[in-house]
Amino acid sequence: xxxxxxxxxxxxxxxxxxxxxxxxxxxxxxxxxxxxxxxxxxxxxxxxxxxxxxxxxxxxxxxxxxxxxxxxxxxxxxxxxxxxxxxxxxxxxxxxxxxxxxxxxxxxxxxxxxxxxxxxxxxxxxxxxxxxxxxxxxxxxxxxxxxxxxxxxxxxxxxxxxxxxxxxxxxxxxxxxxxxxxxxxxxxxxxxxxxxxxxxxxxxxxxxxxxxxxxxxxxxxxxxxxxxxxxxxxxxxxxxxxxxxxxxxxxxxxxxxxxxxxxxxxxxxxxxxxxxxxxxxxxxxxxxxxxxxxxxxxxxxxxxxxxxxxxxxxxxxxxxxxxxxxxxxxxxxxxxxxxxxxxxxxxxxxxxxxxxxxxxxxxxxxxxxxxxxxxxxxxxxxxxxxxxxxxxxxxxxxxxxxxxxxxxxxxxxxxxxxxxxxxxxxxxxx
Ligand code: CMC
Numbered sequence: 276x277x278x279x280x281x282x283x284x285x286x287x288x289x290x291x292x293x294x295x296x297x298x299x300x301x302x303x304x305x306x307x308x309x310x311x312x313x314x315x316x317x318x319x320x321x322x323x324x325x326x327x328x329x330x331x332x333x334x335x336x337x338x339x340x341x342x343x344x345x346x347x348x349x350x351x352x353x354x355x356x357x358x359x360x361x362x363x364x365x366x367x368x369x370x371x372x373x374x375x376x377x378x379x380x381x382x383x384x385x386x387x388x389x390x391x392x393x394x395x396x397x398x399x400x401x402x403x404x405x406x407x408x409x410x411x412x413x414x415x416x417x418x419x420x421x422x423x424x425x426x427x428x429x430x431x432x433x434x435x436x437x438x439x440x441x442x443x444x445x446x447x448x449x450x451x452x453x454x455x456x457x458x459x460x461x462x463x464x465x466x467x468x469x470x471x472x473x474x475x476x477x478x479x480x481x482x483x484x485x486x487x488x489x490x491x492x493x494x495x496x497x498x499x500x501x502x503x504x505x506x507x508x509x510x511x512x513x514x515x516x517x518x519x520x521x522x523x524x525x526x527x528x529x530x531x532x533x534x535x536x537x538x539x540x541x542x543x544x545x546x547x548x549x550x551x552x553x554x555x556x557x558x559x560x561x562x563x564x565x566x567x568x569x570x571x572x573x574x575x576x577x578x579x580x581x582x583x584x585x586x587x588x589x590x591x592x593x594x595x596x597x598x599x600x601x602x603x604x605x606x607x608x609x610x611x612x613x614x615x616x617x618x619x620x621x622x623x624x625x626x627x628x629x630x631x632x633x634x635x636x637x638x639x640x641x642x643x644x645x646x647x648x649x650x651x652x653x654x655x656x657x658x659x660x661x662x663x664x665x666x667x668x669x670x671x672x673x674x675x676x677x678x679x680x681x682x683x684x685x686x687x688x689x690x691x692x693x694x695x696x697x698x699x700x701x702x703x704x705x
């Protein structure tokens with residue numbers, strides 16, 4: 276069925292906007308001709324009602340708490356696939372068959388090593404450098420070794436860029452961590468799977484190989500999959516925005532990392548643990564006082580790991596993680612008081628009218644930090660782990676944008692509220 280155009284009554288004229296049909300979800304109407312034809316612009320800070328592209332990567336039904344990667348439910352994908360399998364799905368649109376998966380895994384594992392000159396890059400950072408800053412800088416730095424990827428246009432070059440980023444990011448992340456603790460860098464070992472290799476580079480030493488626990492591999496695999504894409508979130512929109520100027524895949528992804536690092540986005544996973552730890556350590560920071568502060572309009576404090584632009588229901592990723600957190604802790608015989616505090620905080624928030632009225636539920640960051648902690652990752656690495664997970668999503672969107680004939684350089688409009696034209700005043704007369 277074709278919908279009639281949407282008619283917008285502007286008083287003196289009617290603007291007619293064609294309706295854009297989705298395969299499922301919100302319909303859109305096309306306002307591309309609104310300003311040229313009427314002189315009006317639409318006002319939508321934060322793009323809360325603006326579709327920036329047609330996309331076939333990920334679908335979210337926020338009211339139902341549903342998340343699909345290329346049509347597959349996140350719950351199915353998380354319990355049945357490996358992270359590289361999901362990366363293939365996001366990048367190429369369908370799940371790989373056994374042969375394709377083997378080829379993809381081999382291809383990625385043969386590109387995990389960094390150019391040896393990158394060692395001096397890590398050496399140059401201070402020990403206290405946040406690993407997110409190192410990760411984003413290293414993403415730019417790697418591109419300098421691969422001139423051909425500066426602005427890849429041929430399919431082969433785009434594939435090579437995607438593979439390079441996905442293969443090398445765990446090495447970069449682990450080396451950023453090793454640098455921060457003053458330990459020697461551990462080289463990748465292609466005997467290992469993708470996740471095993473990352474754990475090896477993080478936790479082994481040149482003198483001693485730390486055995487890799489299959490339970491940790493499985494848990495990290497699930498965590499990376501849950502973070503792999505989330506349609507037009509802030510960092511993905513950033514990747515698309517930067518890429519729309521025809522900047523390279525590497526420059527676009529590095530910019531996306533900057534967006535992800537903010538505490539309202541991926542940085543929330545570190546902030547959640549800091550908040551839970553404060554409740555644990557500080558007698559003045561109780562569950563009640565934390566909820567009260569989050570509700571106080573005069574306090575910019577927020578309950579981290581709660582709320583979402585799209586979900587008005589329980590985030591399906593948080594649902595998986597809420598039960599998974601206990602599983603992981605039990606399997607590893609860890610008792611973490613922060614999990615109990617998180618549960619109490621969640622129960623108190625869900626029972627509170629403020630959170631109910633605004634439909635604020637736990638999001639993916641609420642429980643992920645507790646699991647990252649149990650797996651042995653320090654807090655400052657949490658958003659780095661989110662980045663490794665989100666990488667295939669960023670790239671899938673960059674490629675989709677690059678191939679989309681409707682893509683134009685992202686260049687929003689404004690409602691100007693400054694001074695109108697005025698006469699220049701010489702400095703001695705001011
Ligand atoms: N604690 C207290 N109040 C909240 C929270 C929260 N976590 N989240 C939203 N609200 C309130 C907000 O004050 C506003 O109230 P009012 O209508 O009275 O002004 C209302 O709920 C709507 O919030 P908003 O800020 O307009 O919503 P948004 O869509 O612009 O922001 C958000 C979404 C995720 C940035 C926000 O919910 C938030 O700051 N959450 C905490 C940070 C967080 O957990 N971020 C991770 C997001 S999920 C994963 C990811 O993207 O990385």
